[in-house]
Amino acid sequence: MRIKAKTAVLFFLGTFGINHLTYAELLWNPKPVKEAESKIKSSNTGHEGHAGHQQNRSKEKAFYLEDNQNSTARYITPGLEVIPLTAEEKGNKYILPKTGMDNYHALVAERKTESTHESALRYPYMRGKPSGHSPDKLVSDSKLPLEIVPEPMIREHWRFYSSNKHDYKVLFEEKPLKDTWVILQTSNGSKMDAKTDGDGKVNFTLPEDFQDIKPGRRANKPAEFILRTVHISDGITYKTNFSAPYSVNPSHWNSNLGGILSLSVGFLSGIVIMRRHNNKMNEEKKNNKNSRRAS
Amino acid sequence: MSLTITRRLVQVIAFVVMVYGIGLGGYYLADKFSSSLPALACAYDLQTADHCSLVSFQHQMDHRAAPVLSSGGSIMEAFLPTLITLGTFVVLLIILSKAFCGWICPLGFFQEVLSLIGQKLGLQQTESLSKETTAKTRPVKWLMMIFLLFVFPLLAGFGAVGHELGDPFCRICPSRILTTLATGDPKELVVDTSTMGYFMLSVLATFLFGLMMSIGLMVRQPFCRICPMLALNTLFKKIGLVRLVKDAKPRCVKCGLCAKACPMDIHEIHTDMENKDVIYPDCTLCGRCVEFCPDKDVLKMKYAFFPILSADPAYFKKRKKAQTQWEKITLFGSKTFGSKKK
Numbered sequence: 001m002r003i004k005a006k007t008a009v010l011f012f013l014g015t016f017g018i019n020h021l022t023y024a025e026l027l028w029n030p031k032p033v034k035e036a037e038s039k040i041k042s043s044n045t046g047h048e049g050h051a052g053h054q055q056n057r058s059k060e061k062a063f064y065l066e067d068n069q070n071s072t073a074r075y076i077t078p079g080l081e082v083i084p085l086t087a088e089e090k091g092n093k094y095i096l097p098k099t100g101m102d103n104y105h106a107l108v109a110e111r112k113t114e115s116t117h118e119s120a121l122r123y124p125y126m127r128g129k130p131s132g133h134s135p136d137k138l139v140s141d142s143k144l145p146l147e148i149v150p151e152p153m154i155r156e157h158w159r160f161y162s163s164n165k166h167d168y169k170v171l172f173e174e175k176p177l178k179d180t181w182v183i184l185q186t187s188n189g190s191k192m193d194a195k196t197d198g199d200g201k202v203n204f205t206l207p208e209d210f211q212d213i214k215p216g217r218r219a220n221k222p223a224e225f226i227l228r229t230v231h232i233s234d235g236i237t238y239k240t241n242f243s244a245p246y247s248v249n250p251s252h253w254n255s256n257l258g259g260i261l262s263l264s265v266g267f268l269s270g271i272v273i274m275r276r277h278n279n280k281m282n283e284e285k286k287n288n289k290n291s292r293r294a295s
Numbered sequence: 296m297s298l299t300i301t302r303r304l305v306q307v308i309a310f311v312v313m314v315y316g317i318g319l320g321g322y323y324l325a326d327k328f329s330s331s332l333p334a335l336a337c338a339y340d341l342q343t344a345d346h347c348s349l350v351s352f353q354h355q356m357d358h359r360a361a362p363v364l365s366s367g368g369s370i371m372e373a374f375l376p377t378l379i380t381l382g383t384f385v386v387l388l389i390i391l392s393k394a395f396c397g398w399i400c401p402l403g404f405f406q407e408v409l410s411l412i413g414q415k416l417g418l419q420q421t422e423s424l425s426k427e428t429t430a431k432t433r434p435v436k437w438l439m440m441i442f443l444l445f446v447f448p449l450l451a452g453f454g455a456v457g458h459e460l461g462d463p464f465c466r467i468c469p470s471r472i473l474t475t476l477a478t479g480d481p482k483e484l485v486v487d488t489s490t491m492g493y494f495m496l497s498v499l500a501t502f503l504f505g506l507m508m509s510i511g512l513m514v515r516q517p518f519c520r521i522c523p524m525l526a527l528n529t530l531f532k533k534i535g536l537v538r539l540v541k542d543a544k545p546r547c548v549k550c551g552l553c554a555k556a557c558p559m560d561i562h563e564i565h566t567d568m569e570n571k572d573v574i575y576p577d578c579t580l581c582g583r584c585v586e587f588c589p590d591k592d593v594l595k596m597k598y599a600f601f602p603i604l605s606a607d608p609a610y611f612k613k614r615k616k617a618q619t620q621w622e623k624i625t626l627f628g629s630k631t632f633g634s635k636k637k
Contacts, residue, residue, distance in 0.1 A: 155341055250487075254486070259481075262501035264505060267509045268509070273510065274512075274513045277421065
């Protein structure tokens with residue numbers, strides 16, 4: 001039974017050819033397909049995160065919706081205001097309107113036929129004034145019939161990193177979907193799958209699949225990961241994906257051992273300083289006592 | 296209940312909220328609460344309910360002020376976010392004044408805990424640092440504030456110095472290591488080998504943390520003495536609602552118990568016979584001076600016009616007795632680990 005279910009999911013996902021990141025599938029991409037394919041070695045995908053301090057903030061932000069024929073797209077603000085999005089003429093580029101709000105916004109795309117419902121979801125981080133809303137509000141708000149919800153969405157000043165474990169919840173019509181296969185694929189070529197538990201939860205450790213890692217976060221461009229799942233209900237096949245950037249884990253150039261060593265040297269230095277200080281103080285007290293006795 | 300016990304309870308609650316806040320109020324309690332608390336509640340701690348305004352000031356210099364100024368923008372445009380952060384900071388300072396340091400700051404509380412541990416281990420405690428030592432350390436906090444919070448981040452934004460100096464204070468702040476470690480996350484207790492700049496800063500940070508820990512076992516509040524937050528709080532001390540007032544009596548000249556009780560070694564609180572307002576730049580409004588003043592109403596702690604605590608002989612006797620009994624309790628007796636004989 002288990003094998004059957006997994007085979008079914010893989011069959012559907014296979015039908016839509018997910019062997020390639022940018023295959024014909026409703027999917028939000030931070031770069032046009034050709035650039036995304038040449039990827040990842042040269043792309044700056046994932047720079048929509050808070051990390052984009054060095055970006056030109058006045059520059060417009062755009063995403064590309066792959067295979068966007070007959071689809072609808074919308075943009076949701078942290079306050080849950082829905083803004084319909086339209087692609088640039090003869091293209092799949094969607095320029096995100098400026099909301100003036102800081103924090104995560106949601107990019108949602110859907111395509112419906114009689115027998116299928118496809119969707120894609122992404123949370124770009126936008127700069128602006130404090131929104132006054134918790135990102136939890138946006139992330140936990142139901143946006144799609146079948147939805148992969150990050151639990152929680154990574155926080156400001158943080159990123160998805162390779163080797164880090166993250167939890168997700170699969171919801172169908174706002175209810176947890178148990179025993180459902182979820183497939184993770186990265187633009188670096190890794191693929192893995194896992195099944196949701198009784199609460200619809202699943203976790204993945206992002207693969208350590210970056211090549212030619214250089215020391216320093218800025219020296220390594222982020223890659224993309226995509227989570228996909230499929231569910232069939234009342235004769236309709238629901239397919240959804242959630243995509244986000246992930247970065248090289250800083251443990252490649254950060255040494256805990258070095259930190260402990262340096263801390264220990266500091267600690268011992270403090271003891272030496274205080275020992276000398278206390279000896280000096282004790283000596284002074286002794287001298288004062290002696291001089292008082294003498295006088 | 297003594298003021299110190301009340302303060303300890305507040306510190307414990309503040310520590311839990313500041314360090315583990317998301318467990319109490321959700322992942323983004325900070326959004327609801329404030330985004331620039333005048334205390335070292337570290338933004339690097341992913342479970343914090345709030346974050347310290349110092350990270351905001353540095354980022355605003357590096358990522359906002361410098362780019363706007365270098366592209367020909369107006370000063371107002373460049374510094375508007377800084378003014379907004381400063382506005383929040385000032386509002387919170389009006390409410391609690393410098394008591395943020397003595398009552399809320401997680402790093403301040405940690406150093407008090409270190410001091411308690413040192414005392415319980417029977418380590419020789421330095422009751423007061425000499426006037427010379429305190430005079431030497433006092434300017435450091437101002438230099439830290441000017442250079443680490445504003446000058447270097449601004450220069451980094453202009454590209455005059457490396458990006459490593461974009462947030463130099465956070466890079467060396469012990470609260471970054473403390474609060475992340477407190478959540479079981481060792482990611483900040485590292486030596487960063489990505490660039491020479493980050494390497495130097497990370498070595499300095501971890502070394503400083505170790506140094507603070509060992510000195511903190513024997514000297515009260517070692518890092519607070521050089522903390523730029525103390526300097527920043529001092530700039531706005533006049534507008535805070537918490538007040539510390541002194542009505543000097545001739546006996547004050549000979550007494551000096553208030554100065555001995557002060558964890559920041561503010562000798563002036565004893566020697567100053569003229570000023571009524573005795574919130575000195577190094578004061579953290581912990582209130583120990585009031586507790587240990589034996590003369591009626593010489594020292595008073597007030598919230599606006601309402602008295603919180605006034606010096607009182609009866610309170611002093613009770614407090615002194617409790618302190619003596621507390622200090623007698625050590626884990627290994629009074630002679631171990633080089634402790635002095637009581």
